[in-house]
Amino acid sequence: QVQLVESGGGVVQPGGSLRLSCAASGFTFSSYAVHWVRQAPGKGLEWVAVISYDATNKYYADSVKGRFTISRDNSKNTLFLQVNSLRGDDTAVYYCARESLGMVYFDSWGQGTLVTVTS
């Protein structure tokens, strides 16, 4: 079955960096666009970034543009999010989500990895 497993979260100081990973299995990863979505404590879902199936197209939310970089390694079925210049309002659970093939909605989600930015 489809599985998305995030890792790499942790506690980091303001200005710090982390690299989040999302390991995919149970489907042909290289055929799908995948997204990062986050949820801050007590808040709703916030879309972060998307990467096309072949990594040629990448788009970001204004709130993370220039600080976060989305990438993928199709040979390892893994999605990444490099998060730099972290701020307190980046504290959130970060989820990877698969976009349904040829469609515009999320059909599978991971369980999330928590990033806490605190001094």
Next chain:
Amino acid sequence: QSALTQPASVSGSPGQSIAISCTGTSSDVGAYNYVSWYQRHPGKAPKVMIYDVSNRPSGVSDRFSGSKSGNTASLTISGLQADDEADYYCSSYTTNNTRVFGGGTKVTVL
């Protein structure tokens, strides 16, 4: 990229119908028929209930329906059941090739 506007909470009694609105702009909800709705129970992953404004994935009850008028989309739940109690989020594709979510609506079954 402002979040889509949803009511914070909606409630109804079992068997009743409720509607959740999702208001965006001409750059997102109004621009395309790419609005989707997600149900999220505490501690669980979001589940798509509606995609492309009004389409239901297989396995989703026909008690869930979606519509759109201008810059506002709506999710209607008819025959409200206890298990419908959850958070609901709308999402839209945008003219910048990004996505945007609504702030979420907590549905309470009285």
